[in-house]
Amino acid sequence: MYNKVMETVEFLNERVEMRPKVAIILGSGLGDLVDYIEEKIEIPYEEIPNFPVSTVAGHAGKLVFGKINGVEVLAMKGRFHYYEGYEMKQVTYPIYVMKQFGIENMIVSNAAGGINKNFKPGTLMLITDFINMFGTNPLIGKNDERFGVRFPDMSEAYSKELISLAKKVAEKNNEKYEEGTYLGTTGPSYETAAEIKMMSIMGADAVGMSTVPETIVANYLGIKVLGISCITNMATGIAQTAHSHEAVVDIAVKTGERFCKWVVDIVSELK
Numbered sequence: 069m070y071n072k073v074m075e076t077v078e079f080l081n082e083r084v085e086m087r088p089k090v091a092i093i094l095g096s097g098l099g100d101l102v103d104y105i106e107e108k109i110e111i112p113y114e115e116i117p118n119f120p121v122s123t124v125a126g127h128a129g130k131l132v133f134g135k136i137n138g139v140e141v142l143a144m145k146g147r148f149h150y151y152e153g154y155e156m157k158q159v160t161y162p163i164y165v166m167k168q169f170g171i172e173n174m175i176v177s178n179a180a181g182g183i184n185k186n187f188k189p190g191t192l193m194l195i196t197d198f199i200n201m202f203g204t205n206p207l208i209g210k211n212d213e214r215f216g217v218r219f220p221d222m223s224e225a226y227s228k229e230l231i232s233l234a235k236k237v238a239e240k241n242n243e244k245y246e247e248g249t250y251l252g253t254t255g256p257s258y259e260t261a262a263e264i265k266m267m268s269i270m271g272a273d274a275v276g277m278s279t280v281p282e283t284i285v286a287n288y289l290g291i292k293v294l295g296i297s298c299i300t301n302m303a304t305g306i307a308q309t310a311h312s313h314e315a316v317v318d319i320a321v322k323t324g325e326r327f328c329k330w331v332v333d334i335v336s337e338l339k
């Protein structure tokens with residue numbers, strides 16, 4: 069895997085001159101953030117050696133390099149989900165590439181179902197911790213010490229420093245947010261009411277089908293992570309309405325402007 073990652077990095081080094089230290093992974097319906105990126109260089113995943121290709125509606129599938137208020141960034145418009153049939157090593161492959169490319173801070177976002185009854189569709193939730201319910205871990209397999217240690221610490225899965233920056237920025241700009249624990253599960257079926265009841269007892273505030281594998285690998289590699297969930301619907305049993313991915317994307321797009329403004333303000337402070 070190490071050689072494959074280096075081959076991908078070499079390709080990117082040849083294609084772009086920028087050397088961003090900040091990466092942003094855009095969740096379902098949140099891809100409009102790329103409109104805030106200037107001096108864009110876009111590379112579709114299919115052109116990138118060894119990169120998987122995204123198959124989900126609402127996920128475009130390209131790397132976007134550029135600047136936000138003068139800060140160089142690398143955005144992933146379209147991520148890889150375990151339920152698409154990828155191996156965990158494929159789902160998290162871009163994070164390995166980011167690390168070798170020089171990324172130090174990663175902002176990871178998602179659309180999620182709200183379990184905390186104080187939330188409503190359109191709530192932006194700062195992720196303070198995760199619960200891994202994928203039933204597997206992206207680091208399973210022989211460990212390559214060039215990447216990280218066998219038993220990585222997860223006591224600060226989401227960087228306290230980045231969380232406090234995000235809060236400071238939100239308070240300064242009157243941006244409303246909540247905080248909570250994100251529970252990641254495989255999907256692709258949405259949860260049953262009984263599962264949501266269990267997840268609530270376990271301490272989850274929101275549920276989704278991504279983010280946890282990327283966060284585990286980023287921590288393993290020594291990349292600081294900030295996570296933001298866009299609550300697109302109340303989870304099964306909390307709201308009595310049936311779910312659809314179209315409705316999830318619709319609410320994410322509608323919340324997108326507030327999400328983008330917050331992320332732009334955070335990135336601008338990461339000079």
Ligand SMILES: O=P(O)(O)O[C@@H]1C[C@H](O)[C@@H](CO)O1
Pocket residue numbers: 094095096124147149177178179180255276277278279312313316
């Ligand atoms: O990529 P994210 O986590 O934002 O996408 C969520 C989870 C599923 O992929 C999909 C369900 O509607 O949206």
Ligand code: HPA
Pocket residue numbers: 179180181182258259275276277300301302303304311316
């Ligand atoms: O209710 C949900 N469950 C799982 N993933 C989701 N992504 C958006 N909403 C949801």
